[in-house]
Amino acid sequence: MNVIKLFAIVFCIFLLFSCDDISPGVDEETIHLMPLSPYKYEFSNQYGKNRIDYFFTDNDYQDNAGFREKLYKSVKKVKNEVDFQYNLYSIYVYKKTTRLNENFLGDNNDLRGVYNNDLISYSRWNQGNIDIFYLIEDGKVVFDMIKNDQVSPSWEFD
């Protein structure tokens, strides 16, 4: 009987550790991106179907290679879960603030232009190929992840 109890305890501990290992986006290699309202916006134009996904994160923008690499991995992970090939597929990542968080209920128009200073990154896949990955600080594009280079002089993301 004790052997069975011991086995059950060991099995439960094993399950706990296993669950922790497969939790999405909490490992040290990535940054936890949480869906931000309106979560997803799809629209069509003459070139085809387009999509925008919105996220927020607890992290502030950090000007270091480690942060950039983690953010890049996290955003790519999101993209890899999208199986449809859009004409343009964009991902906006904002930093969590008192207004932009899990309680925010705005749509894409409520976000556009109003919260540019809270943007951390904007990335875009054009016909399935990544062609933009800008890191943004105080509303200005400061790093180009595609070129892996600082943007100087920085320019306003609008």
Added chain:
Amino acid sequence: MTSLFLKGPILVGKAKRDPGYNFDGTPAEDMMYADRPSQSAPIRSDSMFSKSDQELNNGMIKLMKSLSIGNMETVALEMQDRFSKGTGGVYKSDLLDKEIANNSAFTAYHYAFLKELMTKFESANYDPKKIGVIPMGLLHFSSFWDKVSGLGITIHQVWSAKAEIENFRLERTDSGSGYWMFNLVYTFYDHFGLDWADVVKNGDRIFPQYHTGDYFKAWYILQHYRTAKPFITEMKRKVFLAKNIQ
């Protein structure tokens, strides 16, 4: 002896967004009009909102005059007039083209693009049709001088751009030596209009005039709540390039 002439234009550079559209493909808010955007609800309770069209236009004219001088004041007032009359379409001006040609921001932008272009041009064995389309950055006018002389208020940051090769000529001997020459033609596009982000950013400005922020609101109200219409500003700059091939 090899001799090649291509009239063009051959597209060799393009910005990552088109005139009138955001990077993500949605229509640009600063090109919309009479649309009463939901995010601009706070302006409906602003004291500027009850002003007449004439009062708002007068405010916008004061804004243009306070942030431009000389030829650029002429351009700024022409643009304001076109905007208030609701003409729309595409605005072009030789004065504006000349102003950009002489601007140090353009010179730096040109040399950065030229460096990339020459690398690809040489790799393509001097065949402009094999260069491909190089992604272009966005030219912006943010120096103190630009802010007071007119490029800041009329353009500030171009929305889109393209670069084309015209009148290309290549002459080469069998040994490979010779020369090439062509015109590199830049076309820049901007929106003469405001989005809500512009009001968020400039609505409280008290420089260079105490009411500068109000004049930005006047511009926004005229466009999004009255009958004024934004338009595309198109600017061109042609650069002649030639080099011997050894």
